[in-house]
Amino acid sequence: MSSSAAPKQTPETNSEAVPMKDLVALCKRRGFVFPASDIYGGLNGFWDFGPLGVELKNNLRDLWWKSMVITPPIGPDGEPLSIVGIDSAIIQNPKAWVASGHVGGFSDPMVDCRETKLRYRADHVVVYQGDKAWVAMMEGEETDDVQKRLKKLGLPQDISAYKIVALPDVDVAEYGKIIGPDAKETGTLTPPRDFNLMFETRVGALATSDSLAYLRPETAQGIFLNYKNVLDSSRVKMPFGIAQIGKAFRNEVTPRNFIYRSREFEQMEMEWFCHPSEAKMWFEFWIEARRAWWKSVGVSDSSLQIRKHDQDELSHYAKTGEGTVDIEFKFPFTAPGFGELEGIAHRSNFDLTQHQEHSGQKLEYLDQARDNERYMPHVIEPAAGLTRGVLAVLAEAYTIDPSRPSGLYMNFAPHIAPKKAAILPLIAKDGMPEVAQKLYMELREHYAIDLDIKQNIGKRYARQDEIGTPYCFTIDNDTMTDQTVTVRERNTMAQERVSLDNVLPYLQKNLSKK
RNA sequence: GCGGGUGUAGCUCAAUGGUAGAGUUCUAGCCUUCCAAGCUAGCUGUGCGGGUUCGAUCCCCGUCACCCGCUCCA
Numbered sequence A: 001m002s003s004s005a006a007p008k009q010t011p012e013t014n015s016e017a018v019p020m021k022d023l024v025a026l027c028k029r030r031g032f033v034f035p036a037s038d039i040y041g042g043l044n045g046f047w048d049f050g051p052l053g054v055e056l057k058n059n060l061r062d063l064w065w066k067s068m069v070i071t072p073p074i075g076p077d078g079e080p081l082s083i084v085g086i087d088s089a090i091i092q093n094p095k096a097w098v099a100s101g102h103v104g105g106f107s108d109p110m111v112d113c114r115e116t117k118l119r120y121r122a123d124h125v126v127v128y129q130g131d132k133a134w135v136a137m138m139e140g141e142e143t144d145d146v147q148k149r150l151k152k153l154g155l156p157q158d159i160s161a162y163k164i165v166a167l168p169d170v171d172v173a174e175y176g177k178i179i180g181p182d183a184k185e186t187g188t189l190t191p192p193r194d195f196n197l198m199f200e201t202r203v204g205a206l207a208t209s210d211s212l213a214y215l216r217p218e219t220a221q222g223i224f225l226n227y228k229n230v231l232d233s234s235r236v237k238m239p240f241g242i243a244q245i246g247k248a249f250r251n252e253v254t255p256r257n258f259i260y261r262s263r264e265f266e267q268m269e270m271e272w273f274c275h276p277s278e279a280k281m282w283f284e285f286w287i288e289a290r291r292a293w294w295k296s297v298g299v300s301d302s303s304l305q306i307r308k309h310d311q312d313e314l315s316h317y318a319k320t321g322e323g324t325v326d327i328e329f330k331f332p333f334t335a336p337g338f339g340e341l342e343g344i345a346h347r348s349n350f351d352l353t354q355h356q357e358h359s360g361q362k363l364e365y366l367d368q369a370r371d372n373e374r375y376m377p378h379v380i381e382p383a384a385g386l387t388r389g390v391l392a393v394l395a396e397a398y399t400i401d402p403s404r405p406s407g408l409y410m411n412f413a414p415h416i417a418p419k420k421a422a423i424l425p426l427i428a429k430d431g432m433p434e435v436a437q438k439l440y441m442e443l444r445e446h447y448a449i450d451l452d453i454k455q456n457i458g459k460r461y462a463r464q465d466e467i468g469t470p471y472c473f474t475i476d477n478d479t480m481t482d483q484t485v486t487v488r489e490r491n492t493m494a495q496e497r498v499s500l501d502n503v504l505p506y507l508q509k510n511l512s513k514k
Numbered sequence B: 001g002c003g004g005g006u007g008u009a010g011c012u013c014a015a016u017g018g019u020a021g022a023g024u025u026c027u028a029g030c031c032u033u034c035c036a037a038g039c040u041a042g043c044u045g046u047g048c049g050g051g052u053u054c055g056a057u058c059c060c061c062g063u064c065a066c067c068c069g070c071u072c073c074a
Helices: A020-030 A051-070 A094-099 A143-152 A172-177 A220-225 A227-234 A276-296 A350-359 A386-397 A432-443 A457-467 A477-482 A500-512
Strands: A033-035 A047-049 A083-085 A110-112 A119-121 A125-129 A134-138 A163-166 A200-202 A212-214 A240-249 A264-274 A304-308 A324-329 A339-348 A365-367 A373-375 A378-385 A398-400 A408-410 A421-425 A449-451 A471-475 A484-489 A495-499
Touching: A020 A033, A020 A386, A020 A398, A020 A457, A047 A051, A051 A083, A051 A240, A051 A264, A051 A276, A051 A386, A094 A212, A094 A220, A094 A350, A134 A143, A220 A227, A220 A240, A220 A264, A220 A350, A264 A276, A264 A386, A276 A304, A276 A324, A276 A339, A276 A378, A324 A386, A339 A350, A339 A386, A350 A378, A378 A386, A386 A398, A408 A457, A421 A432, A421 A457, A432 A449, A432 A471, A432 A477, A432 A500, A457 A471, A471 A500, A477 A484, A484 A500, A495 A500
Parallel strands: A083 A240, A421 A449, A421 A471
Antiparallel strands: A033 A047, A110 A119, A125 A134, A125 A163, A200 A212, A240 A264, A264 A378, A304 A324, A324 A339, A339 A378, A365 A373, A398 A408, A471 A484, A484 A495
């Protein structure tokens, strides 16, 4: 076991230095994220987005949609890819979740050890049933380690003398004989408890067993369910993608870390359908495309890493083929480690095959470009967390700067900032508010703009720093005579003068920079 | 789910078994010609529920939420 005297990690980059506590406080203070049902004491695993949080989230969402559906990437052949969008219902026929493997496969029975206070997935535990004792071990343990443990417990080390049984196959009445995987005594394991991660609900006013339904645990299935409808209605040809953004629900055992693991969250998923022989090529294509996208919204290279899943952590739909790769972000609570931001999975033809079998509908593709070959397309799925994306962007932007009055500023990339600019009359008289109002009315047709007239200029700059507004335009006495304003850049606090006519072009120029 | 910690104003924090206070924010007004300046006034609070007590924000029990560790995370 690891030593308790492990050295403390020294913060190296900005996202590591951000104390979560301060970020959460800022989010509440300025209206990015509130606890859900705050006035009732909150609800574990649920969060609300405030006025600025929803702007930020919408910006991220819209940029994803644009990069997928409106202006999809250029493919290897130099032609733009073909991707269409859908918006499917959160509740679908429950048979869909049986086919997808979520009913049954999506609950993980857990056992707790009363002695060691440790918890295990029941299906990861095996029991060595000997004459003298039954010893529980983690599945996949090396023979050496098993023998070491048996020796320690004073038991025979000849493994062939034991019958090896998976814990879920052991009768609960016999749990009293078992020594837990890390325990010294027998009978400390609790019976397996079901953790079904899908939220159940009832369709219709009368609750009967027939009316049981589920809130979707992923948006992806809505895409597979509409695969045939999309093919029949929108003239797409292989390869092509279907994209969807929406809420998903998982009854997480332990919601943690602010909005990182919540029970209601938002996903941005795209299912890319292709010929099986091209799956590997597209898998690599999308990893690169998605990494580039995160960079384009202001997530720095040093905060990101690409990590391939080990075989034993692959989900039920990705056991074969290219597997799964995560794009991970260095969150404040994982640093110096990383946490999942997006998963890119090769789902092979698992889902369509399942739905074809369960629904009885033919879902094979007739490919006229491939000499009328019939095949079940393979699927590459870039599935990003929008909610996690917001958190990553917030953490990335949080910048401590003791030299300025606010003590910090939010360094959002200008094009994702919730407010693009603020219009500030230097003082609230001498005709300045009127000029400010006029400029505000003009600019708000194009961008989310703040108009702030109250209090002294320093306080207003400080407030804009805290909400990450990249540009402040200030109307002063000179404006009244020469029709120019100062523009103050958030990160440098540097000012320059631009003419009133040039404010909109200035914003357009700076907001289109990547 | 287990163990530990925390819960007082929007925020940061004080205090007390007997009418809860400061800074800051916020609001209004004055003032103010570029970075939370100054003056005046004002709003807002003991997470929730029970118990002990003449009286509980404080003591006790429960609960909820958040944080840390474990566990989990298709």
